[in-house]
Amino acid sequence: MLGLGKSHKSWKWSVYGKHPCARDYVTIGEEDVVSQAFFRWIEAGYEGLGPEVKKRNTVYSWRFWAKTPKDEIIIVGLLKDSCDAIGRPYPLMMIGAGTLSDWQKQWHLLPWACEGTWMQMEKASSRRYADTTQFKEELALMRPPKPEWESCQRQAEMLASDSPKNDMFPHIKQNAEALSLQSEIIVPLDQQRGESISSLICLWHILMRNYTNTAPNAVFMGGEGEQVFLAVFARALGPRDFVELWASSKIKE
Incomplete structure (x- = not known):
């Protein structure tokens, strides 16, 4: 479902959905084929939600990254519950698309490379703005992921060697193999193993x-409160996937 018009060296940032800085829907930043495809995905998926989900008081938030038909271009974004100035609920998406050298070979290191960008998105989306102009100014300050792969690899090696994860191998291998057969996996992240959610x-x-060389089509990380999930898609996203993410309390391992 995702496409590109042409490759750009610079990153494009955009926002769509609802935010308390406006009385209705907002569209801020540089729209292109990538952002428009994701915005349509939200619209189609949100229409499929039941009224009880739309009216709930919980706040869901998902960090994500996704590939595009252009190998050198990656999508990094944040999708979360939000509302307009009147209090009417609707998701808010912040999305960035741009070049990230060698990311297809280093996709397992993306959580480190994108951490700063995701944190900046979360802060920007949570701030109070007098109007959309202030939000637009904040969007202009967004920083893209850093392809500092050697540093990321060192952090990955330290984490892998220090983590009490041996009992996780069969579980992760099983789900990685399932991804090749089912084209998607959605699993809860269990903190009882002695690791933080980020770890x-x-x-x-x-x-x-270790079990698949090809980068997935999209990976979402998040949920609500202590209910945190990892959702990996080896296929194009569809409206049903949005519904499942937004009702993740019903997801079973």
């Missing part, structure tokens, strides 16, 4: 890379 996300990326 578990990194470990899953590292160990999945």
Whole structure:
């Protein structure tokens, strides 16, 4: 479902959905084929949600990355529950698309490379703005992921060697193999193994890379509160996937 018009060296940033800085839907930044495809995905998926999900008080938030038909271009984004100035709920998406050298070979290191960008998105999306102009100014300050793969690899090796993860190998291998057969996996991240959520996300990326060389089409990391999930898609995203992410409390391992 995702496409590109042409390759650009610079990153493009855009926002779509609802935010308290406006009384209705907002579209901020540089729209292109990539962002428009994701925005349509939200619209189609949100229409498929039941009224009880739309009216809930919980806040879901998902970090994600996704590939495009252009090998050198990657998508990095944030998708979260939000509302307009009147309080009407609707998701908010912040998305960046641009070049990230060698990411297809280093996709297992993306949690480290993208951490700064995701943190900046989360802060920007949570701030109070007087109007959309202030949000646009904040969007202009976004920093793309850093392809510092050697540093990321060192961090990955340290995490892998220091983590009490031996009992995770069969579990992750089973799900990685299932991905090749089912084209998707959605699993809860269990903190009882002695790891933080961020460490578990990194470990899953590292160990999945051992069982599959090809980068997935999209990876979502998040959920609500202590209910955190990893969703990996080896196919194009569809409206059903949005519905499943937004009702992830019903997801079973």
